[in-house]
Amino acid sequence: MNLQTLSNDTIVALATPQGIGAIGVIRLSGPAAISICESVFATKNLKKKTLNDKDSHTIHFGVIHDEDIILDEVLVSLFKAPHSYTSENTVEISCHGSGFIQQQVIQLFLKKGARMANQGEFTLRAFLNGKLDLSQAEAVADLISSNSATSHQVAMQQMRGGFSNQIKTLRQNLIDFASLIELELDFAEEDVEFADRSDLKNLVSTIQRIVQRLIDSFEVGNVIKNGIPVAIVGKPNAGKSTLLNVLLEEDRAIVSDIPGTTRDVIEDELNIDGVLFRIIDTAGIRETNDIIESIGVEKTYEQIKLSSIAIYLFDVHEITPNELTQIVKDIQPHLHNSQLILVANKIDKEDMAYTYREFEGFKDMLFVSAKENQGIDLLKKHLVHLFDNRTVNVTETIVTNARHVEALRHTNVALIKVLDGLNMNVTGDFLAMDIRTALHHLGEITGEISSDDLLANIFSRFCIGK
Amino acid sequence: MNLQTLSNDTIVALATPQGIGAIGVIRLSGPAAISICESVFATKNLKKKTLNDKDSHTIHFGVIHDEDIILDEVLVSLFKAPHSYTSENTVEISCHGSGFIQQQVIQLFLKKGARMANQGEFTLRAFLNGKLDLSQAEAVADLISSNSATSHQVAMQQMRGGFSNQIKTLRQNLIDFASLIELELDFAEEDVEFADRSDLKNLVSTIQRIVQRLIDSFEVGNVIKNGIPVAIVGKPNAGKSTLLNVLLEEDRAIVSDIPGTTRDVIEDELNIDGVLFRIIDTAGIRETNDIIESIGVEKTYEQIKLSSIAIYLFDVHEITPNELTQIVKDIQPHLHNSQLILVANKIDKEDMAYTYREFEGFKDMLFVSAKENQGIDLLKKHLVHLFDNRTVNVTETIVTNARHVEALRHTNVALIKVLDGLNMNVTGDFLAMDIRTALHHLGEITGEISSDDLLANIFSRFCIGK
Numbered sequence: 001m002n003l004q005t006l007s008n009d010t011i012v013a014l015a016t017p018q019g020i021g022a023i024g025v026i027r028l029s030g031p032a033a034i035s036i037c038e039s040v041f042a043t044k045n046l047k048k049k050t051l052n053d054k055d056s057h058t059i060h061f062g063v064i065h066d067e068d069i070i071l072d073e074v075l076v077s078l079f080k081a082p083h084s085y086t087s088e089n090t091v092e093i094s095c096h097g098s099g100f101i102q103q104q105v106i107q108l109f110l111k112k113g114a115r116m117a118n119q120g121e122f123t124l125r126a127f128l129n130g131k132l133d134l135s136q137a138e139a140v141a142d143l144i145s146s147n148s149a150t151s152h153q154v155a156m157q158q159m160r161g162g163f164s165n166q167i168k169t170l171r172q173n174l175i176d177f178a179s180l181i182e183l184e185l186d187f188a189e190e191d192v193e194f195a196d197r198s199d200l201k202n203l204v205s206t207i208q209r210i211v212q213r214l215i216d217s218f219e220v221g222n223v224i225k226n227g228i229p230v231a232i233v234g235k236p237n238a239g240k241s242t243l244l245n246v247l248l249e250e251d252r253a254i255v256s257d258i259p260g261t262t263r264d265v266i267e268d269e270l271n272i273d274g275v276l277f278r279i280i281d282t283a284g285i286r287e288t289n290d291i292i293e294s295i296g297v298e299k300t301y302e303q304i305k306l307s308s309i310a311i312y313l314f315d316v317h318e319i320t321p322n323e324l325t326q327i328v329k330d331i332q333p334h335l336h337n338s339q340l341i342l343v344a345n346k347i348d349k350e351d352m353a354y355t356y357r358e359f360e361g362f363k364d365m366l367f368v369s370a371k372e373n374q375g376i377d378l379l380k381k382h383l384v385h386l387f388d389n390r391t392v393n394v395t396e397t398i399v400t401n402a403r404h405v406e407a408l409r410h411t412n413v414a415l416i417k418v419l420d421g422l423n424m425n426v427t428g429d430f431l432a433m434d435i436r437t438a439l440h441h442l443g444e445i446t447g448e449i450s451s452d453d454l455l456a457n458i459f460s461r462f463c464i465g466k
Numbered sequence: 467m468n469l470q471t472l473s474n475d476t477i478v479a480l481a482t483p484q485g486i487g488a489i490g491v492i493r494l495s496g497p498a499a500i501s502i503c504e505s506v507f508a509t510k511n512l513k514k515k516t517l518n519d520k521d522s523h524t525i526h527f528g529v530i531h532d533e534d535i536i537l538d539e540v541l542v543s544l545f546k547a548p549h550s551y552t553s554e555n556t557v558e559i560s561c562h563g564s565g566f567i568q569q570q571v572i573q574l575f576l577k578k579g580a581r582m583a584n585q586g587e588f589t590l591r592a593f594l595n596g597k598l599d600l601s602q603a604e605a606v607a608d609l610i611s612s613n614s615a616t617s618h619q620v621a622m623q624q625m626r627g628g629f630s631n632q633i634k635t636l637r638q639n640l641i642d643f644a645s646l647i648e649l650e651l652d653f654a655e656e657d658v659e660f661a662d663r664s665d666l667k668n669l670v671s672t673i674q675r676i677v678q679r680l681i682d683s684f685e686v687g688n689v690i691k692n693g694i695p696v697a698i699v700g701k702p703n704a705g706k707s708t709l710l711n712v713l714l715e716e717d718r719a720i721v722s723d724i725p726g727t728t729r730d731v732i733e734d735e736l737n738i739d740g741v742l743f744r745i746i747d748t749a750g751i752r753e754t755n756d757i758i759e760s761i762g763v764e765k766t767y768e769q770i771k772l773s774s775i776a777i778y779l780f781d782v783h784e785i786t787p788n789e790l791t792q793i794v795k796d797i798q799p800h801l802h803n804s805q806l807i808l809v810a811n812k813i814d815k816e817d818m819a820y821t822y823r824e825f826e827g828f829k830d831m832l833f834v835s836a837k838e839n840q841g842i843d844l845l846k847k848h849l850v851h852l853f854d855n856r857t858v859n860v861t862e863t864i865v866t867n868a869r870h871v872e873a874l875r876h877t878n879v880a881l882i883k884v885l886d887g888l889n890m891n892v893t894g895d896f897l898a899m900d901i902r903t904a905l906h907h908l909g910e911i912t913g914e915i916s917s918d919d920l921l922a923n924i925f926s927r928f929c930i931g932k
Binding site: 072077079096097465 | 479482487488491493523525539563929932
């Protein structure tokens with residue numbers, strides 16, 4: 001398979017989700033897109049309708065017909081190269097939202113010479129035609145799967161080229177210096193230095209700091225994309241599953257109001273004010289009491305280790321402040337990067353006046369009744385607040401893609417080698433080698449450097465039709 | 467609720483199915499559709515983009531933004547009144563196929579003054595604006611849910627107005643005569659006959675015959691729309707569930723090749739060469755042997771009664787021709803309208819030469835091995851063949867809608883009364899009353915006569931966004 005060369009056939013696919021809806025859109029792209037559509041497009045009375053002579057970005061009403069059988073009344077949107085998503089001639093057919101009709105129309109296009117598009121092939125063509133670079137193409141997939149305001153904003157910024165431009169600028173600066181160094185190598189016998197060593201050092205260390213910052217941003221980026229991992233821990237009967245339900249219940253009520261929201265739930269996710277949280281080991285929380293009993297202290301610590309935020313939930317009537325102090329002490333060594341919230345549950349059960357005073361001394365402690373849905377709003381606000389404190393500014397570039405951070409790490413290693421080399425006054429050819437390595441890895445991000453495997457890997461994340 | 471008057475607000479809904487896809491389309495329709503979209507539409511650099519000054523049927527690239535937050539890069543399709551589906555100003559926004567983004571964009575439009583569309587409200591507006599009559603609107607819903615070539619063709623023909631025109635012509639002919647009769651009533655004292663009685667009789671009996679034919683077509687129409695009911699009956703271990711699986715298996719293999727085909731399976735459906743069959747009581751067939759044993763002869767006869775085609779399946783090595791003759795005799799009285807196919811199974815088990823000769827005398831008998839998938843293609847061809855023999859020509863008008871057939875039956879009763887009246891020489895006022903009744907019921911079909919309840923009932927079948 002050769003993915004790095006544009007094939008010159010015409011591809012077709014359903015661009016809208018499968019299922020019953022008002023309309024469905026079928027997308028054709030390639031040199032023959034317009035002529036294939038023309039060959040089956042007509043007026044209501046089956047008089048041939050032309051498209052090739054029409055302006056780009058216009059819409060035409062007619063029918064799609066297979067000989068004398070009318071498959072559907074449709075609207076055809078015309079996009080002429082290079083003014084389309086793929087940069088090729090593209091036609092989008094908006095037909096009635098019946099799977100049967102869509103299938104008939106696609107089959108007809110296949111019969112007329114189009115072929116079924118592979119996953120992400122429209123976007124691959126956009127990339128190969130220079131409409132998007134690789135990191136922008138990846139952002140399209142992220143955008144489609146974004147399910148919170150922050151992940152959406154980060155993907156949007158990346159798709160619009162913010163991140164790409166930053167990488168390209170860094171790369172260009174490095175290339176300029178690299179070419180001076182390479183020039184030195186050509187004149188090796190003459191022992192001249194075209195590249196000023198102290199300028200080079202300044203430049204490389206500036207770039208290295210930026211690369212380091214981008215690498216660091218991945219911790220936040222990953223959390224934005226996949227949700228902030230939250231552990232809910234506590235003794236059996238503290239009310240963990242009730243708390244989980246009350247947190248998710250409200251979320252679901254909000255989400256289900258609005259059409260267009262479907263989620264493949266792997267772990268339970270919680271979207272609060274546009275920030276995505278991911279509850280660790282929901283299964284564990286939901287298990288029957290018998291099994292919960294068997295989950296020991298070790299398991300609890302493991303969950304805390306995996307989390308960014310750990311909620312320690314307890315029955316406020318079953319624990320003394322001294323015991324709680326000891327528990328916090330026990331948990332502390334396992335917290336690493338995560339933050340602890342103490343949540344006192346079951347405040348609905350007894351008069352709390354005395355209890356509140358008892359626990360005054362604990363910071364980051366909240367009082368709730370999971371059962372009666374009291375104090376839950378405050379808990380949610382607190383979760384968002386903890387996220388705000390952790391995050392760098394979202395308007396800065398944030399790396400959310402594991403592939404990018406991997407390339408940045410390789411770049412970073414090479415840049416540090418260059419800096420070491422400069423400090424040790426190594427010769428130009430050594431410097432040149434490390435700079436080339438850095439350039440290579442930076443180029444991987446935007447796709448200036450790419451391979452079939454890389455492209456196959458990236459575009460297999462897309463749905464067919466994108 | 468008043469559904470018969472057009473509301474002058476602007477409605478919005480997702481027009482494509484929910485779920486993840488390459489794109490999703492949001493539809494805005496109403497007087498403020500263009501201005502609402504304009505208020506949040508801009509270039510990539512957030513410079514305002516106008517739409518109102520652009521031509522109808524043109525497409526515009528830009529971003530949808532909520533203040534300084536960019537929600538998505540989109541294509542906006544512009545349809546200016548009356549050149550749109552609804553006859554109103556309409557804007558379709560093609561955005562990325564993320565439920566999150568679609569929800570954000572719809573929320574933004576709601577904030578800017580649109581309201582969420584009700585089920586079928588776009589089509590209701592098209593009806594109220596005279597773009598479609600009621601029977602055409604109903605055909606749109608049928609078209610979307612069509613899942614076989616025949617149901618698709620019938621719905622398409624109805625949407626394109628074939629059926630409506632026929633009804634309207636009948637009605638107009640009746641109206642012409644009715645007005646002559648009404649004229650007589652105005653001149654009652656003068657005892658004149660403007661309406662020639664023998665012409666009237668000819669006309670009414672012609673119309674009545676057409677109405678009767680349309681009523682009769684419903685039997686086929688219903689079968690086209692819902693599938694031809696097929697019963698698979700036979701003794702335990704005859705191989706019924708194997709046969710069912712092999713029939714469905716092939717069908718699924720064909721269907722699943724093509725994206726866009728999803729089905730809510732209530733009963734198992736089988737699409738052969740564009741004809742839809744519906745297997746009765748799949749659950750019964752799939753039940754374990756223990757339960758099958760308990761399904762007696764009564765149950766078998768009940769299934770045959772519900773079917774249009776009954777397959778009697780038997781193990782060809784376990785039954786003699788005489789026994790089979792007796793079984794056919796027993797089944798016969800229960801067949802009513804259905805046709806019987808005898809299917810001899812397990813031809814793979816032994817040498818069949820002798821057996822074939824033994825059963826020579828039976829017509830409509832097929833030999834198969836469900837297990838080895840032998841003879842199954844012939845069985846399928848035979849099923850389609852039986853359907854072809856039953857059906858009237860699909861190019862003739864076929865009534866598929868229970869509401870229409872109900873109205874036609876009422877019309878028929880009134881027309882027969884008119885004919886009886888003419889035979890008995892009743893006075894014009896009695897004839898006029900019955901003709902008015904006939905006109906009323908014909909008018910219900912196309913929506914010249916409608917009520918809120920009727921409209922609510924019809925449009926509740928639609929999805930939101932259509």
